[in-house]
Amino acid sequence: MIVVATTEKSSVATGAETSSKSETAYRYVLERIRSGSYGPGYRLVLSRLADELNMSVVPVREAIRRLESERLITFERNVGATVTGIDPTEYLYTMQTLALVEGYATALCAPLLAPADLARARDVNGQMRVRLADFDPRTFTELNLAFHAILFENCPNPHVLDLVQRGWNRLGALRSSTFAYVPGRAARSVAEHDALLDALAAGDDVVEIERLARRHRLATLEAYLAHAGT
Amino acid sequence: MIVVATTEKSSVATGAETSSKSETAYRYVLERIRSGSYGPGYRLVLSRLADELNMSVVPVREAIRRLESERLITFERNVGATVTGIDPTEYLYTMQTLALVEGYATALCAPLLAPADLARARDVNGQMRVRLADFDPRTFTELNLAFHAILFENCPNPHVLDLVQRGWNRLGALRSSTFAYVPGRAARSVAEHDALLDALAAGDDVVEIERLARRHRLATLEAYLAHAGT
DNA sequence: AGCGACGAAATCGTATACGATCAGTCTCGC
DNA sequence: GCGAGACTGATCGTATACGATTTCGTCGCT
Structure with a gap:
């Protein structure tokens, strides 16, 4: 995998990376989307993701919304989140x-x-x-x-x-x-x-x-x- | 105020706008930033904003993170959110x-x-x-x-x-x-x-x-x- | 008086809980 | 047999609660 610019805040390689859980969830889903494991239309269930990552839904939600603002996820009220399609x-x-x-x-x-x-x-x-x-x-x-x-x-x-x-x-x-x-x-x-x-x-x-x-x-x-x- | 492109999902003017609380918070803060009421460096305290808008901190958090991804807010772990400076x-x-x-x-x-x-x-x-x-x-x-x-x-x-x-x-x-x-x-x-x-x-x-x-x-x-x- | 360490208050981060809304299904009546 | 309405399960949206971390004021020491 090639990464040019991470969206991380600290570009300093201090070693001790204190990434929050929401950050972890963000990277987890982003990587899945980038790699194609989560293809277009893939359904993302918050509670399931939370279980998968051993965290509660709140940080997962945050990660999903962030991905939504980058147009990678489509999030519909009371319906759910899916990987954005590609018409x-x-x-x-x-x-x-x-x-x-x-x-x-x-x-x-x-x-x-x-x-x-x-x-x-x-x-x-x-x-x-x-x-x-x-x-x-x-x-x-x-x-x-x-x-x-x-x-x-x-x-x-x-x-x-x-x-x-x-x-x-x-x-x-x-x-x-x-x-x-x-x-x-x-x-x-x-x-x-x-x-x-x-x-x-x-x-x-x-x-x-x-x-x-x-x-x-x-x-x-x-x-x-x-x-x-x- | 002039608005060209709203970031809203529904461009249809169905009338009944069912905007979530996090959406409300987003627009509230965005408008304050756009208008200049919240100048660069302005400190945003989540709990205070939540009180102001009669909601809990969770939707406020979401709104702040969204604004952060648009580079309008700088959010530091355990420190707080401020309107992004302008060096x-x-x-x-x-x-x-x-x-x-x-x-x-x-x-x-x-x-x-x-x-x-x-x-x-x-x-x-x-x-x-x-x-x-x-x-x-x-x-x-x-x-x-x-x-x-x-x-x-x-x-x-x-x-x-x-x-x-x-x-x-x-x-x-x-x-x-x-x-x-x-x-x-x-x-x-x-x-x-x-x-x-x-x-x-x-x-x-x-x-x-x-x-x-x-x-x-x-x-x-x-x-x-x-x-x-x- | 200046400086460092300690403690309390403030604020963030996340877990849990519960109400609201929607999709799918099942039943009842025609 | 077929359609309309209600019911149920699943999922989202938000509130509340509590632990973790930082900040800032204060006290004591030099």
């Missing part, structure tokens, strides 16, 4: 927004990238290229996240980075669905990564970098839309 | 992010704007110009929000609109602070509005629209940075 419209909203924030984040980070960082990113992209042969959406997605995570490592704006992270979490929820895979998209994605790395290495204008990075994400969306249209 | 760095993060999402939202909405909408926006901008004489930051800010709210009325991506709304809420918290006002900025802001309206009326490319709208917000940030630098 095409929501997919479009999410991908558009992600394209926006990823593009900007890439541009913000571009001037801060050392050659060594670019080399690591190239290496990851190389691994992706190798995996094109025996394609597995899950590992491919992980590598894709790793690739962009390298570019965002020194992001000077944590708010933007947080939005990127939320978008990724949201996509994680629908990773294993039919939306995730469009034939031929993976190979083009690898090629676009190379183009982006070339532009970064050449020290291109940040406007151009942002355009490239945004289009990279939008291309996936458009590929899906075209695929769904046929 | 220059946070201001930069917020304004950068807002420039990003406002710019994109403007571009998304541009093709959907009718001449009548532009006329209304011009009217609001006219009111702003009039108020330049006897400048009042509070009403000026409200008019500014109204101006952009008109442009965003038919926004096709609610996620982006939500991010804009969150940014505005966050700025509301620091409206009455020294950060909000930089001499001469208001007049330039009105001029930029006109330029943006001209571009919209001319049917300019969405890329250009986005660039203009983004720069409009960034200009405020840069004016502040320059002002603070002296």
Whole structure:
């Protein structure tokens, strides 16, 4: 699992992590959603979760509401909580927004990238290229996240980075669905990564970098839309 | 008060609004923060709020945590909740992010704007110009929000609109602070509005629209940075 | 007078309890 | 046989209670 920006408060690695129970519940459910164990539509029963985690419903409730505000959970009064579904419209909203924030984040980070960082990113992209042969959406997605995570490592704006992270979490929820895979998209994605790395290495204008990075994400969306249209 | 996008679930105006207590608490505190009654650093005591609203601490807690995830409240374990402060760095993060999402939202909405909408926006901008004489930051800010709210009325991506709304809420918290006002900025802001309206009326490319709208917000940030630098 | 340690008050974190609301089912009448 | 209404079980929403932690004032010591 690759994690770029945790939403935790203390970024200091003091060791003694005093996380509250609600924090524990939050991470527990988030990880399940990210990994796909809790797929779209999965029903979350507060009391059951509370039992599972050896805590009462109050902290669980808090965690669920937090996930709700990140659009990962849909919570209906007196009905229950389910992992948010993924109709095409929501997919479009999410991908558009992600394209926006990823593009900007890439541009913000571009001037801060050392050659060594670019080399690591190239290496990851190389691994992706190798995996094109025996394609597995899950590992491919992980590598894709790793690739962009390298570019965002020194992001000077944590708010933007947080939005990127939320978008990724949201996509994680629908990773294993039919939306995730469009034939031929993976190979083009690898090629676009190379183009982006070339532009970064050449020290291109940040406007151009942002355009490239945004289009990279939008291309996936458009590929899906075209695929769904046929 | 101008509200563009409520975060409510039911956008249907069925009339019978069955809002939970936690929802009530959320709106109560949010409105206080937006309006400036609860300024940066204001201390929120859960039990006191609960008394004020005739409810127990549990729903209040929920509301506070929700506001925390929107960066409006800072909540520290066993210490308490305070309205999030506004150091220059946070201001930069917020304004950068807002420039990003406002710019994109403007571009998304541009093709959907009718001449009548532009006329209304011009009217609001006219009111702003009039108020330049006897400048009042509070009403000026409200008019500014109204101006952009008109442009965003038919926004096709609610996620982006939500991010804009969150940014505005966050700025509301620091409206009455020294950060909000930089001499001469208001007049330039009105001029930029006109330029943006001209571009919209001319049917300019969405890329250009986005660039203009983004720069409009960034200009405020840069004016502040320059002002603070002296 | 300044500084450190102790104690009490305030506040948060969570458990438990109970009322409210909804979905599904079962029965009764047509 | 089929539909309407009531009932039951499940689940959520909130109140209350209590333990844990921090903060702040006070007292004693140097």
